[in-house]
Amino acid sequence: MADVHGDTYVASLRNALGYLMQSDPRVYLIGEDLLDPYGGAFGVSRGLSTRFPARVVPTPISEACITGIGVGMALRGLRPIVEIMFGDFITLATDQLVNVASKVRQMYGEDVQVPLVVRTPMGGGRGYGPTHSQTLDRLFLGVPNLQVVAASHFHNPGKLLETAVEGDSGPVLFSENKSLYPRRLVRDGDGQLRVTALAGHQGYPTAVVTNFNSGRPDVGIVGYGGMSQPVSEAMKRLAGEEISVVAVFPASLHPLPVGDLRSALRGVGAVLVVEEGVQDFGWSAEVAARLDEALWESLKAPVARLGARSCVIPASRSLEKQVLPGAEAIESKLLELVKCTF
Amino acid sequence: MHLLKLPQTNPNDTEAVILKWELPDGSQVRQGQTVCTVETAKSVYEIESSAAGFLRIVKPEGTTVAVGETMAAVADRPDQDVSDAIAPIAAGKPEPGVRTAGQRQATAKARLLAARHSIELDSLLGEGPVTEEEVAKVAGARGVTERAAGMGAGSGTLSEMHPSVQANVVAGVKRLLLVGGGNGALMALDIVSRLPGFLAVGVLDDRPDFAGKHITWVPALGPVGMAKRLWEERRFDEALITISTSITARMRIYDELAEAGILFANVIDPSNVIGMGGSMGIGNIIMGMSRIGPMAVVGNNNFFSAMTNIEHHCRIGSHNSFGPGIFLSGRVQIGDRVRFGAGIAVEPGMKIGDDAVVASGLAVTQDVTANHVMKGHRGLLRTKSTDV
8 A cells, every 4th residue: 555645634634535546446435515626624535526526426414324325335345435524423324333334244144345434523622612523433432343443643644544445344433633634744753752653453553652762651641533632732841841751542442452552551650541532431431441451560540531521512712622631631630640650 | 818829820830920900909809709810821811819808919910920929918808907918028028938030940750759859959059940860860879878878787867768668677677689599699598597687578580480489488579670660669678689600790780770779788697707997888798707807898789708808908899709718918909890719818908900800719919900810820910801
């Protein structure tokens, strides 16, 4: 597979889509408002309908319908990429994902595959209000046979998308983040942070990010997707306080690459798990439980979690900041944990 | 009367500028009512009154105040005389607990380390923000200074020890960790079995199949690298390096563990006689029937076999390894990392330099130059061709 390069998160995705459609005639893009010149609500598909007019399909506003069409196309040997305009709307596609796409193969046996990729942007911080700012990956975690993948700006999102579309892992929920779209990718590092990759799960590498050069980390942090931005801010500030942090960002949320977490966090005395979704009963709860099992001997404090407060996300920007976890809250929590290890 | 001090609005800003007093001086305020806005590098914050009463402004708009500094007072009555409380603050006298511009900043890590070692940040001299490295140097220097003084005990002052360690030292029993699982460990345990003040709790060794076995009654715990973790978990009170063969390994491991703050024991067979007026460092093991004469000085991490005689006024360095039956006359000087075979006699006043080797059975009647080997029946000096 080509290594798709784009400076920004959205460019990386756009280039990957172009490459996929160019090299594989089975690839289709289906969703709302995809046609040029608009090119999708966040511009991810800009230019594609001009280059591939027959395979960029605009649809009416029915997420259940769009996803269902995608399932059918996948069953018939195509490689459909369904775009759900806002992650909040994925609820409307739930039945197609949970009861059809992820179960068809095992219910009907035979040689059917469902190589469907459903892409959607999660995340808030833009003042878009309660039903346009959520991070709802958590609702689909743990559905058997439904792989959930999330791209952070420590990863190469285009490459992750290629793996999802061309791989054989069955239906994939590919979670993007609105606030990350314009951001420059961090990749190998940016002077203050160093990024390396661990094998991850089935071609979805885990990014390991450090704010120090040598020695053992004082504290660890695990997150995914859009949290890469506030985490990198917090890590840079903490570097100035001589607090060394190792951040582990898997791309595969489910199945979770526990081996990567264990090896990147070996010997660390305290860990914080962060997510933009609601903290209670979230991804972070599962990760914390697994980390307790894996790191019990070296932990000096219980694995901590930080997610969004359990309330409707306000439309007011300043109020939204108090609900969603940001760089300051992450920094404070990490400092608290470091104190525990002292 | 309550004083309204600038709170810590966010983890990064230590001061703020008073932007605007929302109410004039003397106004009645409720608890929780916004009285002013302040601006930090990051954002503008509203400051609420911590009490109900009457607002008496101390610092005017445009003033920069530090976190914890008084900005206003909230009087209980409109006519209350608050001048006594306010005057010194308005005059700019430094308030207790408020960091003034002259004090040095410190990184969060430096603060944590200083707190753990009971080091006052104000006591550190230097320029710029206090870093972990600076605090660690002070902490390390303290430990080493106090360890090197005094004879035999090899510990820092009691008050600086962790409470669990204190209890053991006061009770007269120190938990000992041996590093190096060969014959040296066996010989050390032989001595320890006759020393009521020590309890051997484990042995470390890098051999792959080491862990899970026992050396006499003491469990083999794992590789040498475990020592730091065991120390952090307070699983032992003092360590002793029992490697007798490789001097390089003795020194390397000693330096690593010492840097991690690990304390070392002196394990001295009860049959030994230690003379008066001298001094000894830490981490030494001295087998039976040995003698240290008066005014003799011995360094750290030495391995002395049985029947070592160190006569008066001898000065011996560190990381040396002697076979049995070494007879040093008075005023002999021996450097660091010297290896002696067995059965060697050294005439008075001889100087034996660092990294020298003296073969068994020789009489040392001339100085042994550093890094040289003395061997052969006539005791000729040769340069060292290989590592010992």
